[in-house]
Amino acid sequence: MNRAQRGLEAFLRRKAAPPTEHVEMLALPDGGEKVLRIRRHAGARRLTLRLAPDGGEVRVTIPRWAPFSEGRDFALSRREWLAAQLAKIPQTLAIGTGSLVPYRGRDLVVAWEHRLPRRPALVGERLQLGGPEDGIAGRVRRWLESEALGLMQGDLAFYCAAADLDTPLLRLSRAQRRWGSCSSQGTVRINWRLVMAPDMVRRSVVAHEVAHLVHFDHSPRFHAFLGAIYDGDIAHADAWLKRHGRSLHVPFG
Structure with missing residues (x-):
């Protein structure tokens, strides 16, 4: 033929x-x-x-x-x-002075004053920032993404060390269907919105993707390896994400 x-x-x-x-x-x-x-x-x-x-x-x-x-x-x-x-499903989260913003499992109070620096700063349970009032939402979101990147890079290094692996490249994801993914080339992607969840939830997703660097499936060996490197209760973290995960997708406005 x-x-x-x-x-x-x-x-x-x-x-x-x-x-x-x-x-x-x-x-x-x-x-x-x-x-x-x-x-x-x-x-x-x-x-x-x-x-x-x-x-x-x-x-x-x-x-x-x-x-x-x-x-x-x-x-x-x-x-x-x-x-x-x-x-x-939560409605748009209106971000302004006095608003509550979820961060690492707790709520921060947005405290805006024009005289303060534009970049948000965490002071106790307050997220303080200045600059134009009509740009608060964008600056808060960018701050959350920056926090997510720093925290997740630390998580990734921690679990790669536990797995005796080199730390791969990390990218933030904005996906709506996946909390994390791992490419065959080794790049790990984690949804930035997990910065709003409790630490154990975010860390469980990072550990999950690190386990995929060794076992690119969901076999018993994968779950055994994940259980060996994750320093928390996987079932508890999964249950939280299943129950509350949709709330993390609230639009910012």
């Missing part, structure tokens, strides 16, 4: 393959609508439903043999649950 014939066969196979994704609008009980994204997945054995962390869309995963209509019916049957989950 020559190259042209192989190319034609590959084209025909792709053309014959069923589409893997379907998008439509899903009506909600309150009269509103959300984007419904239905995806076929080769490894799926059942239908699963998730709400995007920011509440922007509803995601249904179906087995590759299932029709999209089954995914739509599945979402429709769970509209009341979706409405309850949407009600839990």
Whole structure:
């Protein structure tokens, strides 16, 4: 078979393959609508439903043999649950003088005075800053990201030392679906919003990605290795993130 014939066969196979994704609008009980994204997945054995962390869309995963209509019916049957989950998503966090900002599991009070330096400074439980009042939110967010980078670099060095590994490159992530990731080239990415969670939660995610530098899967060996290097209670950290993780995605305004 020559190259042209192989190319034609590959084209025909792709053309014959069923589409893997379907998008439509899903009506909600309150009269509103959300984007419904239905995806076929080769490894799926059942239908699963998730709400995007920011509440922007509803995601249904179906087995590759299932029709999209089954995914739509599945979402429709769970509209009341979706409405309850949407009600839990925090609204925009208005940052101004006197506002509370989550940081390492506690709330800081934003204390703005025009005469103070523009860069935020942590003083006890107060986050003090000056500069133009209409730029407070942006400066607070940049401060949180800077704090996240410093803390996570320390976490990464700590767990790499525990794993007897060189410390790889760290990047902050703004992903909404993952708290952390590790590339095959060794770069570790951690969601900056974890700086708002208790330390043990942030550190558990970093330790998780360090364990992936040794075991690039979720095998028993991976979990054993993670348990050996993490200096806390993994189950407790995972439970916190499952219960409160969505609140970390609150938009800043």
